[in-house]
Amino acid sequence: MSAAHPSGKARRPLSPRLVALASFPLLMTVAACGAASDNGDAGSAAEGGENGKLVVWDWKSGDAAAQAYFETARADFAEKHPGVELEFVAQPFDNYYQLLGTAIESGSGPDVVLFNGGAQMRERISALAPLDDMLGDTKERLTGWEAFQAEGTTYAVPITLQGLPFYYNKAVYEQAGLDPEAPPATYEELEAVCTAIAETGQDCFSLGNKEGIGIEFHLSTYGAGVFSAEQYDAWLAGDRDWTSPEVKQLFQLWVDQHEAGWYNDGVNSTAKFMDEYTKFQGGDSAHVIGLISDVAHWKSFDEFLGEDLGVFKPPVVTDQGSSFLPAEGGIGYAVTEWTADPELAYDAVESLSSTAALTDFYVEAGAIASDTTIDTSGAGIATVGDIVSWLPESKPLLHSALSAETLELMHRLSQQLIDGGVTVDDALQQLAATDQ
Amino acid sequence: MPVLLVAPAVLVVVALRIVPLVMGANYSLTGDGADNGAFVGLANYRTLLDDPVFRTALRNVGLLLVALPVAVSVPGILATFLFLRVPGHRLYRSVYFFPVVLSPVIIGAIFNVVLSFDGPANQLLVRLGMQPVDWLGDGSIAMLTVIAVHIWATFGMALVIFMAGFATVDQSLLDAARVDGANLPQTVWHVIIPELSQTIQFVFVTTMIGMLTGMFGLLYIMTAGGPGGATYLPELYIWVQQGQMNRPALASAASMVLFVFMLVVGFAQLRIIKRATKEV
Numbered sequence: 108m109s110a111a112h113p114s115g116k117a118r119r120p121l122s123p124r125l126v127a128l129a130s131f132p133l134l135m136t137v138a139a140c141g142a143a144s145d146n147g148d149a150g151s152a153a154e155g156g157e158n159g160k161l162v163v164w165d166w167k168s169g170d171a172a173a174q175a176y177f178e179t180a181r182a183d184f185a186e187k188h189p190g191v192e193l194e195f196v197a198q199p200f201d202n203y204y205q206l207l208g209t210a211i212e213s214g215s216g217p218d219v220v221l222f223n224g225g226a227q228m229r230e231r232i233s234a235l236a237p238l239d240d241m242l243g244d245t246k247e248r249l250t251g252w253e254a255f256q257a258e259g260t261t262y263a264v265p266i267t268l269q270g271l272p273f274y275y276n277k278a279v280y281e282q283a284g285l286d287p288e289a290p291p292a293t294y295e296e297l298e299a300v301c302t303a304i305a306e307t308g309q310d311c312f313s314l315g316n317k318e319g320i321g322i323e324f325h326l327s328t329y330g331a332g333v334f335s336a337e338q339y340d341a342w343l344a345g346d347r348d349w350t351s352p353e354v355k356q357l358f359q360l361w362v363d364q365h366e367a368g369w370y371n372d373g374v375n376s377t378a379k380f381m382d383e384y385t386k387f388q389g390g391d392s393a394h395v396i397g398l399i400s401d402v403a404h405w406k407s408f409d410e411f412l413g414e415d416l417g418v419f420k421p422p423v424v425t426d427q428g429s430s431f432l433p434a435e436g437g438i439g440y441a442v443t444e445w446t447a448d449p450e451l452a453y454d455a456v457e458s459l460s461s462t463a464a465l466t467d468f469y470v471e472a473g474a475i476a477s478d479t480t481i482d483t484s485g486a487g488i489a490t491v492g493d494i495v496s497w498l499p500e501s502k503p504l505l506h507s508a509l510s511a512e513t514l515e516l517m518h519r520l521s522q523q524l525i526d527g528g529v530t531v532d533d534a535l536q537q538l539a540a541t542d543q
Numbered sequence: 544m545p546v547l548l549v550a551p552a553v554l555v556v557v558a559l560r561i562v563p564l565v566m567g568a569n570y571s572l573t574g575d576g577a578d579n580g581a582f583v584g585l586a587n588y589r590t591l592l593d594d595p596v597f598r599t600a601l602r603n604v605g606l607l608l609v610a611l612p613v614a615v616s617v618p619g620i621l622a623t624f625l626f627l628r629v630p631g632h633r634l635y636r637s638v639y640f641f642p643v644v645l646s647p648v649i650i651g652a653i654f655n656v657v658l659s660f661d662g663p664a665n666q667l668l669v670r671l672g673m674q675p676v677d678w679l680g681d682g683s684i685a686m687l688t689v690i691a692v693h694i695w696a697t698f699g700m701a702l703v704i705f706m707a708g709f710a711t712v713d714q715s716l717l718d719a720a721r722v723d724g725a726n727l728p729q730t731v732w733h734v735i736i737p738e739l740s741q742t743i744q745f746v747f748v749t750t751m752i753g754m755l756t757g758m759f760g761l762l763y764i765m766t767a768g769g770p771g772g773a774t775y776l777p778e779l780y781i782w783v784q785q786g787q788m789n790r791p792a793l794a795s796a797a798s799m800v801l802f803v804f805m806l807v808v809g810f811a812q813l814r815i816i817k818r819a820t821k822e823v
Contacts, residue, residue: 376678
């Protein structure tokens, strides 16, 4: 739309678009200061404490099975601080770290935050308060701290342990003519089991790799069976040789297992949570690599499979490998650095990790709690006894030592390895480049 | 004071558009993590160029542009049938519009079930003696699948615009064509398409905007960028870098690239709309 000049002669005014475009680079250069993330040096939000309310973010408080846990924690905190209300905000897990990222950038939001152990927390320690000076006796009472520490400093208090056992369906073993009480202990035995199960027409394993998380479970379980104890510890300590024969063997196993038909069809379009586990619960497959807390664990499988549910430790693959349950701190609470009163916020964390609250979490939700003083002998489910007995010799998960960037790349490469878009050597080269 | 009268509008535009834009441009020149706040020049843009996922995202934008003629011709052809009053046209008119009122999240969830490997679509293929297809798990076709679902979900709106365009077609021209003995393809080619040229241009523009800005929900639900990063679009990339990877400065740089791209597309659209509405 251009108006004619009053003189009757159309005059072309300087286009606003041209002005905007011309001034754009100038604006960019002049404005090149400041930061995309909040530096957090100024105590920006003063929500916690001052107005008598502490905000806790999690993805659990909406879960019916966890209600008893939250009520006990709330009551414990109310006793210590009657004037302060504990407000739980349940966020959807799918978006949890995106939402948290937004809160961190603005330098305001929740006072106490639930985290998964490992990379997700370590990437965000600049937004968290160090807790070591406040821990006291809690340090002895709970286990699983490594997953919530970075460079020797503790940033969150573990409330559950997370581990990766192999669950199996004894009924499928019987159909295949296998001894349901003798699960495989070595990789060769597992191969024999899968061959026998293939003849019944069922899948040896259920697997969903739509999000690429399947490779994390693969790496952290078979890794124990492939690596020597020294290699395992070196990996966790950050000394990782992606071109070593052992790492190559681990990723080759991922490809070989697919080519051998161990898994259901459409792995890359099947969601791990929960389609993979729904298949296993429905009796469609013999095995699944599951968890010990939160979801996809002994308690949820027991509801469907009952006495047919069995569990075993990852198999030994090489002569130098060993068999143990990879496990570490699962989820834990951290205090944000912007909270007005960190000690008050830590008191909320202490209530959320009290023995009474964690006992409720174990009994009602089936979480393996980080509290070593809880008695787990009365669960009435055989598999939990096995899992708890393996915990003392467990080691942290291999994939938890990796950065979010490396994990994200590994997710993508795991899908490309399945559909042939990349070779094992190429994939390992790319992973080595990001894991500096 | 005419300046005062435009002040509210100017303030809104400056506060909600220009300031965030300048801040975004500024952030894109700073670092992430340990370099937070430090000026890093064009390092983020170099990272983007080196990132195969971002390159895939841009390639997929190109794929969207290639799919545009299909997204426009589907409602165009169906609207023509409705205009020619095929049997049951009243029913079809409502049915075609129905998906438009559904949210992308619901559509994504429905198609996740329909297109899953053991879902109804593949069961049908197997019954017809064909091989099942991993619609969302095969990197070479997953993006096409999501685009097809997006077209299905949104063509109803374009159809309504076409129907409105048809209402303006000069009946006497159609009658003249019939008297002259024109068959259906000739009528469509020589009468309907020239008469509808402005509508077609408008639908092109609105469909392009819809494709470039409205696919995030579907992608997020159906593939989340997978498999192997094959279905990334710039918006999803920005979202992942900002939230999941905790790299807001890199996300800002990706946003600026998307902004410049949209600026070019936007100017092209403005030009087309101006021509279509004969506003010179």
